[in-house]
Amino acid sequence: MEFIADLHIHSYLSRATAKNLNLEHLSLWAQLKGITVVATGDFTHPQWFSELSQKLEPAGEGLFSLKPAYASETAPLVPPSCRAPVRFILSAEISSIYKKGGKTRKVHNVLLAPTLHVVEKINQELSKIGNVASDGRPILGLDSKRLLEIVLEASGDA
Secondary structure (H helix, E strand, O other), X not given: OOOOEEOOOOOOOOOOOOOOOOHHHHHHHHHHHOOOEEEOOOOXXXXXXXXXXXXXXXXXXXXXXXXXXXXXXXXXXXXXXXXOOOEEEEEEEEEEXXXXXXXXXXXXXXXXXXXXXXXXHHHHHHHOOOOOOOOOOOEEOOOHHHHHHHHHHHOOOO
């Protein structure tokens, strides 16, 4: 089965993004562009995680859909020829800046998680390391290998 996916995206809670970059508009623009699966971005941000928990419902293994009450907000803006189901996958980007081997490392890691429960576990661990509420794309002094360990401890499916 072929489909188009956008797996690296951000919410309105990341720096330098549109103020209407919410789930409703992500769904709208995904339909207009023919995108079937779109990442949520920014799941580490507490406010965004709250919105994800409130507005999304499971729609298959590791995928979510926008609840009808929220999808209806932008549905009239989608031409009939573009209307299609949109699925979301839970995602976040971590900017890891750390020293290793006498050098400063700057790595951006994209995380994908299968459930909100797994995201909650990841967020709990990352909040012990740095301020995940400062930006949708937090900067953490965290080695990429340690980040991978945290993610896999939360779920082998992440």
